[in-house]
Amino acid sequence: MPVEMTPGDLPVFALHTETTSYAFTVTAEGLVRHLHWGGPVAAADMIVEPVWELSTNDLIQDIVVQEYPCHGRFRYNEAALRVRFPDGGRELDLRYREAILGDERLDVVLEDDKGLEVTLHYSVLPEVDALVRWATITSRVPGVVLESVASAQFHVPFRDLDLRNVSGHWGAEQQEVVQRVSTKVVLESRRGISNHHHSPYAVLSREATEVAGRVWAAALAFSGNTKVVVEQTQYGETLLQLGVNDHDTEVALDPGVGFETPQVVAVYTEGGLGGMSRKMHAYGESLMDPQVRPVLYNSWEATNFAVTAEGQIALAQKAAEIGTELFVVDDGWFGRRNPDQTGGIHDGLGDWWVDPEKFPAGLSPLIEAVQEAGMRFGLWVEPEMVNPDSDLFAAHPDWIYREPGREVDQARGQYVLNLNLPEVEEFIIETLDGLLRDNDIDYVKWDANRPMSQVGVRRDVWFGHIAALYRIVAEIKRRHPGVLVESCASGGGRIDFGALAVFDDFWTSDNTDALDRLEIQRAYSLVYPPRAMRAWVTDVPNFLSQRSIPLSFRFHSAMMGSLGIGCDLTAMSPEDLAASSRYISEYKQLRPLMRDFHRLENPSSNDYRLFQYSSPQGAVLFAFLPASRLGHKPTTVRLRGLDPHARYRFTHDWQQREVSGEYLMNRGLRLWLQGDYASSVIRFDRITEPTG
Numbered sequence: 001m002p003v004e005m006t007p008g009d010l011p012v013f014a015l016h017t018e019t020t021s022y023a024f025t026v027t028a029e030g031l032v033r034h035l036h037w038g039g040p041v042a043a044a045d046m047i048v049e050p051v052w053e054l055s056t057n058d059l060i061q062d063i064v065v066q067e068y069p070c071h072g073r074f075r076y077n078e079a080a081l082r083v084r085f086p087d088g089g090r091e092l093d094l095r096y097r098e099a100i101l102g103d104e105r106l107d108v109v110l111e112d113d114k115g116l117e118v119t120l121h122y123s124v125l126p127e128v129d130a131l132v133r134w135a136t137i138t139s140r141v142p143g144v145v146l147e148s149v150a151s152a153q154f155h156v157p158f159r160d161l162d163l164r165n166v167s168g169h170w171g172a173e174q175q176e177v178v179q180r181v182s183t184k185v186v187l188e189s190r191r192g193i194s195n196h197h198h199s200p201y202a203v204l205s206r207e208a209t210e211v212a213g214r215v216w217a218a219a220l221a222f223s224g225n226t227k228v229v230v231e232q233t234q235y236g237e238t239l240l241q242l243g244v245n246d247h248d249t250e251v252a253l254d255p256g257v258g259f260e261t262p263q264v265v266a267v268y269t270e271g272g273l274g275g276m277s278r279k280m281h282a283y284g285e286s287l288m289d290p291q292v293r294p295v296l297y298n299s300w301e302a303t304n305f306a307v308t309a310e311g312q313i314a315l316a317q318k319a320a321e322i323g324t325e326l327f328v329v330d331d332g333w334f335g336r337r338n339p340d341q342t343g344g345i346h347d348g349l350g351d352w353w354v355d356p357e358k359f360p361a362g363l364s365p366l367i368e369a370v371q372e373a374g375m376r377f378g379l380w381v382e383p384e385m386v387n388p389d390s391d392l393f394a395a396h397p398d399w400i401y402r403e404p405g406r407e408v409d410q411a412r413g414q415y416v417l418n419l420n421l422p423e424v425e426e427f428i429i430e431t432l433d434g435l436l437r438d439n440d441i442d443y444v445k446w447d448a449n450r451p452m453s454q455v456g457v458r459r460d461v462w463f464g465h466i467a468a469l470y471r472i473v474a475e476i477k478r479r480h481p482g483v484l485v486e487s488c489a490s491g492g493g494r495i496d497f498g499a500l501a502v503f504d505d506f507w508t509s510d511n512t513d514a515l516d517r518l519e520i521q522r523a524y525s526l527v528y529p530p531r532a533m534r535a536w537v538t539d540v541p542n543f544l545s546q547r548s549i550p551l552s553f554r555f556h557s558a559m560m561g562s563l564g565i566g567c568d569l570t571a572m573s574p575e576d577l578a579a580s581s582r583y584i585s586e587y588k589q590l591r592p593l594m595r596d597f598h599r600l601e602n603p604s605s606n607d608y609r610l611f612q613y614s615s616p617q618g619a620v621l622f623a624f625l626p627a628s629r630l631g632h633k634p635t636t637v638r639l640r641g642l643d644p645h646a647r648y649r650f651t652h653d654w655q656q657r658e659v660s661g662e663y664l665m666n667r668g669l670r671l672w673l674q675g676d677y678a679s680s681v682i683r684f685d686r687i688t689e690p691t692g
């Protein structure tokens with residue numbers, strides 16, 4: 001049974017996924033005490049050891065590891081909850097009141113006699129082998145203000161753990177960082193956007209490799225300001241807390257109206273980092289629309305703001321010829337969206353009408369051309385923003401965030417609309433709805449190209465902005481079922497499990513250099529599913545790196561995610577167009593085999609980068625050698641995730657072969673790439689029936 005509770009006044013609770021258990025109890029003082037997060041244990045077996053105060057400086061509230069430790073009493077580690085009561089008091093004294101047990105869900109209610117109630121929610125996802133946690137804070141009295149609220153706190157009973165996350169910035173998102181936790185580490189976002197710089201998750205491990213070792217990981221489903229705190233305590237264990245960032249944030253509680261935090265997904269495995277990633281991917285997949293993501297063409301790198309009906313139709317014809325399934329017109333089609341002599345742009349955003357100079361007959365001729373060529377049509381928008389020279393700003397200068405007595409800063413020549421205003425929320429919904437009703441649009445790319453700042457006097461707007469964003473996207477999808485919405489924020493600024501539950505497609509990074517992308521995509525795959533990772537093949541020299549990487553390597557790198565094309569196809573040679581067409585066709589055939597993702601080991605002294613997908617029908621290997629060095633050595637590729645007893649057919653070194661899964665996983669294949677930017681994709685077809 002996924003949820004257990006022992007009888008008695010001080011019950012033990014246990015939540016079970018397929019391979020893990022999570023347990024806690026209630027102490028005589030009414031504290032909810034954490035007991036276990038790891039391999040399977042039964043609630044009835046749980047021995048609840050006594051806790052002793054170590055000294056008058058190390059008292060019981062600090063030593064008992066709590067499921068949701070609050071500010072006050074003798075507690076000094078990061079508080080999951082801080083409030084301000086109407087009398088100015090800030091100490092919380094939450095005690096267990098009751099538990100409500102469902103089949104796959106447990107709610108634990110805590111109460112403070114100053115009129116506050118906290119419900120800790122636990123839900124088990126048996127098919128994902130994961131646990132989801134969040135909390136609801138309800139006040140019974142007026143005047144209570146939330147000063148800080150986490151979604152959950154976890155405990156790992158070890159010290160000196162390795163913490164993995166990413167760090168980066170625009171054009172260099174998702175750079176993996178690994179550090180030993182010996183004190184306190186805070187990973188946060190304060191820009192109103194979840195993850196150019198860090199991502200709202202923590203992967204904690206002990207001597208883990210890709211294939212083995214204990215890993216505890218938790219990720220927050222929220223796309224705004226987030227805070228992840230990892231703290232090694234003085235008492236020899238590690239705390240992990242995830243939630244909405246309390247930076248510049250306060251939320252007033254209306255009596256009787258619960259504040260529900262974003263959810264956190266938590267997984268534990270002894271199957272190493274790879275095992276952890278596949279559970280996180282399964283969770284991400286469970287949030288996503290299952291339809292196959294189309295191979296798309298996007299106009300941004302080819303035309304920038306200079307889009308015209310004629311130019312886009314020319315691109316669309318070529319895109320269809322090479323097998324693209326969706327044609328997306330990026331920035332530049334609306335308002336008076338033209339850069340000035342210095343390249344700066346101050347107009348357009350907010351005016352979501354089709355530019356009659358660029359599209360004299362509206363979008364219809366282009367959409368018809370796209371559809372006649374057999375593709376679906378997509379359009380770029382940036383609905384949260386407004387330019388100072390736009391008609392929208394002239395009509396509603398009060399719709400943007402403003403700091404009293406200050407001039408409002410521009411970034412990329414634009415302001416952020418205050419989505420907390422109901423009239424702004426309605427304007428965006430009605431404008432997008434109109435756009436989608438007037439034009440046959442199947443796909444919307446939703447961009448956001450600057451951080452929030454100067455949000456004014458209210459401190460609940462950071463959270464409110466994202467809540468409104470989620471409502472708007474959900475409403476648009478409700479009114480236009482089947483439309484896919486891509487999340488983009490100046491590249492990969494908005495990828496997290498909150499966004500994954502609302503959006504359908506994700507722009508990984510504006511960095512489209514195929515070699516840089518291997519790094520970005522590898523770290524992306526740590527937690528987020530590769531199907532949610534858009535990857536385009538673009539022209540060379542790459543606009544950022546100025547590197548010229550061969551088309552084969554560029555395609556192979558992009559085929560690891562959801563493939564897109566961003567080249568100026570009207571300038572592409574017939575040979576490259578023909579090759580592109582072959583790669584796209586190959587990708588479409590490989591797509592059904594691309595299910596479980598594996599980052600493979602490279603035993604060679606040459607710098608091979610090896611990735612693999614497995615599925616019940618077969619596998620796909622992606623191998624890259626950016627530079628051949630010192631002896632041009634081969635590598636050995638040991639595949640993973642195959643059925644050891646099944647046989648697989650594949651072509652290697654120009655020969656068709658057939659061997660067992662066991663052979664491919666245990667002995668492996670010798671692979672010898674030569675030259676610089678060498679790459680290879682090998683398909684393995686299972687030739688005996690899948691067992692399950």
Ligand code: DGJ
Pocket residue numbers: 300330331380447449488489490491492507509510
């Ligand atoms: C940033 C995005 O990441 C790009 O793909 C492109 O859509 C531009 N914005 C358009 O302004």
